[in-house]
Amino acid sequence: MTAFPAPATRARGPEAAQALAAELSKLVSLPATWLTLGGTLVVNLILAMAFTIAGLHGSTGTKSATDIGLASISYAQAGFVILGVLAACSEYTGGQIRTTLIAMPRRALQLTAKHLTLAIVVLPAAAITAASGVALAAGVLGDTATPVTSGHVAAALSGVTAYLALTTLISASVGALVRQTLAAVVIVLGYFFIAGPLLRDHTPAAKYLPDSAGFAMWFPVADNASAVTPAQGALLLMAWTTGLIVVVMLLYRRRDT
């Protein structure tokens, strides 16, 4: 761009806060947000119940209420994937993206606000979903459960919460990239449920991919010197998420909408 008269830019502070307020307002006024979060919570509880019953039959190989209560998360994460994709792709319904970019023309700021908002909404929802599953398992198993320290429970729960939040952000980035709900859902779920697990079985390097690295944050991995530790997993998944958001940002800034 050549020399335009110095644009009087609004102070970053209020503009960023307003973008955040607008994005938050968008997310909470979308019925799909609440339906997805509520549906995920219910489905997770049902699956957690199923795992717990299987645990009572002794077919889970563990008696830890934390492990059994969190086992369902690997399925319930589909709900968080959907939420992320919907948050991103809902912009493309009814031409809303034009309203968004006319109201908030600084695209990098708007997209950052959108991801930040999503994290703000998802973190408590993920914590509640994960904790309710563990509470259910602990309640049903009662004294038959293997005792675990509260430190272990807290570590597992915070790992799951962070994992689900990052997964949601990855899904939102893919949604923003693809701009079509169904295609984005197919890509992300296909990766997390089909391609990821199969790669994990066949290629050692797959442990650094987002899904395996993320699992390491909360899923008990066999003791193995080369295994990814929870902290490393968290760093890897954060790096993947940030990298993806940066790529999306670069494309989003230049793209005709």
Next chain:
Amino acid sequence: MRALAAEAWKLASLPTVWIATAVGVLVPSVIAGITASATLGAITRGAGTVPGVDTGYQELAFGVVGAIILGVVGISSEYFTESEESGGGRQITTSLTVVPSRLRFLLTKISAIAIAAALLAIIAAATTMGVVRVVLGAHALTLGADDVPRLVGVVCYWVYTALLAFGITVLTRHGVIPLAVLIANTSVVTVTYLLTKITPLANYLPDMAGVRMFIRKLADNTVEISPLTGGLVMTAWVAVLLVIAAIAFTRRDA
């Protein structure tokens, strides 16, 4: 016939249908390639392994995700648009003006999806089995008369799964939920498989029963269901779901 041609054309003009085709063919053949070369490695190392009876078939059970996408987008595209232009351009209104009878519209749609899923299954099965043969070479099990009913089973399974996806989407009118549920359940360890750990009745859920048509050895499973019974159970599920979908579709506002 003209309505069927129109529906077939509608399907072929959806980009997502071509994604479904690519997924349906690539997923099983690539995985089959990877597992077959692992098996070959074990054989040449002299580990005494032989290719399992389900080589190729196992992978085709994952490839069904292509049929799922096909069934979902085949109908969700009628309801849901993400076009840049003014929202709400729902194709269903146009479709029902062209074919006023709802039931006939639905039947035509079902036929188009069933035919497309069958074609996809045949291509995917041929590619996957071809890949296995090429990779394993002389070590591959020869396809015999036994395999004919099994391959027919694969095609049936894919067609039925596409129709299940279709039926659920007619009820939800939006593709995301059926897509999520069905893809999550195509995972390496499926939810329905886990349910069989709780109750043997779960073996009669559509996918668990349906895979018996072509899978001979289910891991850690003691309940024996013959291929024919499995097929019939899945047929019953699909039939019931489609009847419910048809009732809902003909009774409600478009």
Next chain:
Amino acid sequence: MNVITIDDLVKRRGSKEILAGISFQARPGRVTGFLGPNGAGKSSTLRILLGLDRATSGTALIDSVPFVQLRDPLATVGAMLDGSGAHRARTGRAHLRWVARSAGLHRARVDEVLEIVGLTNAASKRVGSYSLGMGRRLGLATALLGDPEILILDEPVNGLDPDGIRWIRTFLRERAASGRTVLLSSHLMGELAETVDDVVVINEGRVVADGTLDEVVGAHRTLEDAFFALTTSGAP
């Protein structure tokens, strides 16, 4: 102040040239009509002006600043493109609220604009249940939220009933009379002739006429005749 200046705007998509050097101005205190047949490049010009699309070359400025650099976009420019610009699952009020928040506007302003466009009674209904005309009214309400100095409207009368058309005509005249800038595109000549002061006619990505209504109508009987004379021959 409040001048829109389009200067030698070129837009290519692949090998297709959509805009081949568009230049014109829209001035305050006047309603400028931006005319052309479908596919002439009206919407592309407006989208570039609003920072939605990027120009291959040339500039589109608002008070000599590109839209994306405006300090307070909503209070400077109100824009309505085709459709409602709202997600079908949200209520009309919820849609206006998030837009208001993006500019730090008070929520009372939402009710004001709903009142102005006559959507107060439908504000709690989902946008998906709106008629075409109601969607347009919501789009207009969004454009008016920041009480902007400049209004940019793409085909504003599309989908409006006769009442709505008369209302918008009066409304736009009042905006211009109070010294603000109004730029509207249309392919409906009859509606436009009674609303605009200045006319820019484009065809196949080029400006074929630019001037006051009288200048452009010239020797022709009506604006419509002038329009067809200008656009069907391909050259002025």
